[in-house]
Amino acid sequence: MLFINTRPQDRAKPLTMALHQQSIDVIELPLLELIARPLSSDLTGLYRQLQSAKVIVVVSPTAVDVGMKYLNQLQISLADLAHVKWIAVGQKTAESLIKYGVESLVPDVETSEGMLSLSALKSLDTRTNVAFWRGEGGRQFMMDTLISQGHKVLNFILYDRHCPEQSKQVIETIKQQLQQSPSYKMVVSSEASWLNWIELIQNNRGILNKADYWVLGERLFQLLLNHQKQNKLSFKITKLADLKIDSITQQIAVAQG
Structure with a gap:
């Protein structure tokens, strides 16, 4: 499983470490600064x-x-x-x-x-x-x-x-990784994060359709659902109640069966 950790740089490490303990491949890509x-x-x-x-x-x-x-x-x-x-x-x-x-x-x-x-x-x-x-x-x-x-x-x-400058600099390399991967998971914590992601990948349909986006709350779920319908995309959307590490790792266990 490939997981994109979009948490801010100063808060990303604990989640990355927890995912590594479950043998999950992680890409750190902060979407907000x-x-x-x-x-x-x-x-x-x-x-x-x-x-x-x-x-x-x-x-x-x-x-x-x-x-x-x-x-x-x-x-x-x-x-x-x-x-x-x-x-x-x-x-x-x-x-x-x-x-x-x-x-x-x-x-x-x-x-x-x-x-x-x-x-x-x-x-x-x-x-x-x-x-x-x-x-x-x-x-x-x-x-x-x-x-x-x-x-x-x-x-x-x-x-x-803002979208971090470092993320803008590494996005081409990450695109290549995602194009080679059959699928990936990514947490989307806010509308601003989602808009920054769309801008970073320039609405690349192939990359978007490989995703299972784990979104925080009903309103964000509906935002992505509307984007999906308007653009005739087929990515998955999973709704999260919170962004606690335990909640994310539990969701990973569900995804892995």
């Missing part, structure tokens, strides 16, 4: 409104680190935010918050839909301020849903998401 934005006047203005928020949604460990760095720079203490409920998209983000002494709520399903199902969001009074610590393009569906429910979103875009 997160680069912090500078503390602009617009961001500073949002931080000055942060105490009005009842909830802060944090979407990644990078959002935690950048968000806390700017809190410190602006001399806003966590004590000033003691009334706030923190929501983390997943366990890794929650663990990053714990390093700063912040406990958070984590959905059972680590997606926008999973977070929206939390009682802390479902029970909000109308016109509540909800802050998002996120990257460019992330969690738009979740913010739009809350706005449609009458809430005000404080939109902290703390970093940009």
Whole structure:
């Protein structure tokens, strides 16, 4: 079995090691790189409104680190935010918050839909301020849903998401490997990752059709399904509830029979 590990470079190794222990061939190809934005006047203005928020949604460990760095720079203490409920998209983000002494709520399903199902969001009074610590393009569906429910979103875009230059440099070699392989598995964790993948392989039908894409959540599943139908492709799609290493290795055991 050939597996493409698309996790960010700083988080790819534990999964690669676990897969190697199961004698799985792994190609590491990060599809997203997160680069912090500078503390602009617009961001500073949002931080000055942060105490009005009842909830802060944090979407990644990078959002935690950048968000806390700017809190410190602006001399806003966590004590000033003691009334706030923190929501983390997943366990890794929650663990990053714990390093700063912040406990958070984590959905059972680590997606926008999973977070929206939390009682802390479902029970909000109308016109509540909800802050998002996120990257460019992330969690738009979740913010739009809350706005449609009458809430005000404080939109902290703390970093940009790019396709890593290194991945662009090695993609031709990887294409050759995939053309020679009968099939491969690949985790797709976000819409941005998927779009970067499509751009990298330039919509190569032969490579696309060899894949079994393991996607995070129903919305991403539907995104790939629509792409498949619109382009008359025949790749496989498998839906994952989370991106934990144990969950991925269990799915591999299922795939291997």
